[in-house]
Amino acid sequence: GQSLEQPSEVTAVEGAIVQINCTYQTSGFYGLSWYQQHDGGAPTFLSYNALDGLEETGRFSSFLSRSDSYGYLLLQELQMKDSASYFCAVMAAGNKLTFGGGTRVLVKP
Amino acid sequence: EAGVTQSPTHLIKTRGQQATLRCSPISGHTSVYWYQQALGLGLQFLLWYDEGEERNRGNFPPRFSGRQFPNYSSELNVNALELEDSALYLCASNRQGGDTEAFFGQGTRLTVV
Numbered sequence: 001g002q003s004l005e006q007p008s009e010v011t012a013v014e015g016a017i018v019q020i021n022c023t024y025q026t027s028g029f030y031g032l033s034w035y036q037q038h039d040g041g042a043p044t045f046l047s048y049n050a051l052d053g054l055e056e057t058g059r060f061s062s063f064l065s066r067s068d069s070y071g072y073l074l075l076q077e078l079q080m081k082d083s084a085s086y087f088c089a090v091m092a093a094g095n096k097l098t099f100g101g102g103t104r105v106l107v108k109p
Numbered sequence: 110e111a112g113v114t115q116s117p118t119h120l121i122k123t124r125g126q127q128a129t130l131r132c133s134p135i136s137g138h139t140s141v142y143w144y145q146q147a148l149g150l151g152l153q154f155l156l157w158y159d160e161g162e163e164r165n166r167g168n169f170p171p172r173f174s175g176r177q178f179p180n181y182s183s184e185l186n187v188n189a190l191e192l193e194d195s196a197l198y199l200c201a202s203n204r205q206g207g208d209t210e211a212f213f214g215q216g217t218r219l220t221v222v
Binding site for chain 1: 142144150151152154157165199201209210211212213214215216
């Protein structure tokens, strides 16, 4: 089966940098995705890493190390609107998209 | 382009009843995923359909079932409802199994009383 581990909650102030780590165990790994979900909303896609390295999209960056079964999402220049839950997800053999438990990010003024 | 649509948005059932939830994927998407999200928790994988067939199933009892229709819309059925089935049920679609980005609907909030 598949399992993903990520911290349950992170608190930071506006303008800070937050790193959300995700470790995974799976067979037939294709790639690691990140999704954002605001309270009461649907998850929305942020990024996908299939190869090792850093992918940057504006204030958000995502990193993957396949050899370490590890990735992270980096949120820079935090804004109040970034307060949300962030989920890592693996696409693996069987094309099952499996999510981690989510990290709740609370941004304070 | 219309997004993933789910109906109904809210559903209240009593214990022992059956619930049917519906999902219409984005036009051109053939894969549909179903997830259960209990309040404040993560997304638990329920079912994956692609090209009309069930491709994978999560660790849920058989009373959770579904199907995908020829137009790629999908239905999730939950029989013999239990109180702990109360959750947000999310549907997601993507272009084909293994496509990197999944698009989610707003979900159906199922409450079992």
